Amino acid sequence: MSFSQTRHFLRKNPQIRTFRCAAADLNGQSRGKRVPARFADKVVEDGTRFPLSAMNLDIWGEDIDDSPLVFDTGDADGVLRPTERGFVPMPWLEAPTALLPLWMFRENGEPFAGDPRHALRAVVDRYRMNGMTPVVAMELEFFLIDDSGKKLTVPVSPRSGKRRKAAEVLSIRALDAFDSFFTDLYDACEAMDIPADTAISEAGLGQFEVNMMHQDDALRAADDAWLFKMLVKGIARRHGFAASFMAKPYEDYAGSGMHTHFSVLDYAGKNIFDDGTAKGTSTLMHAVGGCLEAMYDSTLIFAPHQNSYDRMVPDAHAPTGMCWGYENRTAALRIPGGNHKGRRIEHRVSGGDVNPYLTLAAILGAALNGIEDQTQPPEPIRGNSYAQDLPQIAGTWGDAITAFENSTIMPRIFPKELIRNMVLTKRQELHYMAELSATEQVEIYLDTV
Structure with a gap:
């Protein structure tokens, strides 16, 4: 997603003050963040970060006790970048809001093998x-x-x-x-x-x-x-x-x-x-x-x-x-x-x-x-x-x-x-x-x- 597409979407939808950016974990649960709309360009350009282990939580949203993604590696971050989908509205919320779907990459730019979307892409x-x-x-x-x-x-x-x-x-x-x-x-x-x-x-x-x-x-x-x-x-x-x-x-x-x-x-x-x-x-x-x-x-x-x-x-x-x-x-x-x-x-x-x-x-x-x-x-x-x-x-x-x-x-x-x-x-x-x-x-x- 380009800056021009981001700005076009936000100009077309000035009522949107915040957006969610989220990826699907192994259980298909959306994991992500709430972000003010004025920081959308930063997320599109740099992505956002959260632990690799967040893509591998149980159905309660808890860490996996013996996962090597948690303490063994210091619970390191991955980088989440927007998918080709771009922003979509979230019509089920009371306040006008958008969702930016993401997928996970490692720090060196490689796709994170634990991301289910990358598995389908492969x-x-x-x-x-x-x-x-x-x-x-x-x-x-x-x-x-x-x-x-x-x-x-x-x-x-x-x-x-x-x-x-x-x-x-x-x-x-x-x-x-x-x-x-x-x-x-x-x-x-x-x-x-x-x-x-x-x-x-x-x-x-x-x-x-x-x-x-x-x-x-x-x-x-x-x-x-x-x-x-x-x-x-x-x-x-x-x-x-x-x-x-x-x-x-x-x-x-x-x-x-x-x-x-x-x-x-x-x-x-x-x-x-x-x-x-x-x-x-x-x-x-x-x-x-x-x-x-x-x-x-x-x-x-x-x-x-x-x-x-x-x-x-x-x-x-x-x-x-x-x-x-x-x-x-x-x-x-x-x-x-x-x-x-x-x-x-x-x-x-x-x-x-x-x-x-x-x-x-x-x-x-x-x-x-x-x-x-x-x-x-x-x-x-x-x-x-x-x-x-x-x-x-x-x-x-x-x-x-x-x-x-x-x-x-x-x-x-x-x-x-x-x-x-x-x-x-x-x-x-x-x-x-x-x-x-x-x-x-x-x-x-x-x-x-």
Whole structure:
């Protein structure tokens, strides 16, 4: 971002007196500072500084006890610089405010390997070196929740004044019940240049889904998802209730996912998954094979929290078996139908509680491994995957941490430093979460993830 762009933004928005500058840590939490607008040029020119360890905090925002980023190295600073995104408004705050997204570098200018955005950038660079560009879109599910009492429930509709305790799949009535919220949300997406497409009501209590448009910039797509999660939670609070992307706030209802659709373009802009038929190319098969091969070891990325594993149970609209199929929503990987020109893979494993940068890196990195290795997948499944004898996704948080730590596949996708930091973070969270009741765990995850 240049000085002229900074000054243009501030001249165009003289009402903005302060801005936030922030980066996403391993849990996808925004870490940063509040800065008076008159010092914007300094942040753009010199960046800002905070400890490298701030990118590697646990879900409570605490240091990792045995992290080499803390006392072993004197808790040294890194330098955070603006991303290509530049300033975006923060419409959920009362005072006019902007956000300047950042990413972390070391003092010598090298990208900090523990920054999740740099991890995704490295995967995208691998595609570029092979003359390929991934095209991605995400579907983000979330719950609107009244958390003012002892028990979570659906909010009162601003239109009817009633509280309808029912799951309503694809219900226009459910959308209309919170029309003022969705109107403000879509106006805010326009202001922040987040490409929000359709919204639907989902199968959970007060659950909705908003789809993002496909785009050929994976970093921007992850930025959009990160910003969208902040936006949804902020707008909901302005309307007097909570919004949460936690995987499963209600025991008796389906949880929230973050499904990722992707295809790959060659140097000429052709979709290399498309062969003009419903089947797809051999390259599509290789990408499917790579995703399946890496799925168990990358479960921790797709299910990073204690609550994540409550969602991943049979017959709950979340995949448990490592499989793929055509137009099959019980499979972990679905090949959607429709126009062959849009042939793509839908990766359905992730919960709504994930870090979008790490999730996209894990999915795209695994697919590229498969393309490079020409990995052959098993036969596609038909029918209900839950009723079939299939290899299973890691079923517990502890198993997922161990698989991620010991994997020979993950170092092809993620830097060793990030793998180490992630494992240390999750082992610390696993230890302290075991001391809490289920209610206390929900209280922590409700607003954070």
